Amino acid sequence: MRAVAGTDFGVHSPRWLSRFGDATRLAERYRVGRVLLAGDAAHIHPPTGGQGVNLGVQDAFNLGWKLAAQIRGWAPDTLLDTYHAERRPVAQDVLDNTRAQEELHSTEPGPQAVRRLLTELMDFDEVNRHLIEKITAIGVRYDFGEGPDLLGRRLRDIDVKQGRLYDLLHRGRGLLLDRTGHLSPGGFSDRVDHLADPTAALDAPGVLLRPDGHVAWIGDDQQDLDNHLCRWFGKPAD
C-alpha cells in the first residue's frame, strides 16, 4: 500500500490475504459432448463490479433445466447447444466491461480523461440505467430471433392473482401466462403450467416462459404457440 498509495491507511495485522490480477479469459466452447463448463471454469475476469458469482449462477440456471430435460428424455435435439449460444455472449460482454473498468484504474492521462468523460456521461439517467442493467445482468436478452423487445428477456417479478410470479417458477417448469382465455399448453401440460387471466400488469396477450423465467414466446395464436412449445419443450405427450 505504501508503494502504490504512499500510505498504509493505518491498516495492519491482516488475518487473510488474497491476490488477483487482470486475467481475462473465455472458453471457446461451453459444451463438448457430455462435458459442459459453467462459472469460472468457462470465464474469468478481474473482480471489478462484483459480477463473477452472478454470471456463474446464471450459467447454472440456464443449464439446469436443459440438463433435466435431457435426462428426462423430452429435450429437443438442439436444446443443450443453446446453452453455449445464449451464455457465451453474456460472458463476453462482462469481460468487455471489466476490461474497460481496468483501463479506467490506470493513472495514465489518457484513461484518466476517459474516466472524467464517463463520469460526466453518468449524470444522464439513461446512461446510468444502461450501465446498471449491464452490471446487474438485468439487461440480458437472449437471441430468440425477431420479435418484441421482451422476447428473450427475463420477465420481471410481477404480481399475479395467484401470488408472485417468481414463486410460481419455483417448480422448475414452463409457464403460460394467458390473458386471451383461449390458449392452452395442450400436450405439454406435464411440462408447462397454465395461468389463465394472470394480471393486467402483463403487457401482452399471451407469454410463454421457460423454466429459467426467460420469455420464449409472445402472442395470441395457438398454432404459433404450439410451434414454440415444440421448439423449447420437445414433443407433446400422446
Ligand SMILES: Cc1cc2nc3c(=O)[nH]c(=O)nc-3n(C[C@H](O)[C@H](O)[C@H](O)COP(=O)(O)OP(=O)(O)OC[C@H]3O[C@@H](n4cnc5c(N)ncnc54)[C@H](O)[C@@H]3O)c2cc1C
Ligand atoms: C479477490 C476476488 C474478489 C472477488 N470478488 C467478487 C465479488 O465481490 N462479487 C462476485 O460476484 N464475484 C467476485 N469474485 C469472483 C467469484 O469469486 C468467482 O466468480 C466465483 O467464486 C466462481 O465460482 P465457481 O463456483 O464458478 O468457481 P470456484 O469458486 O472457483 O469453485 C470451484 C471449486 O472447485 C474446486 N475444485 C477445483 N478442482 C477440483 C477437482 N479436480 N475436484 C474437485 N473440486 C475441485 C475448487 O476447490 C473450488 O472450490 C472475486 C474473485 C476474486 C479472486
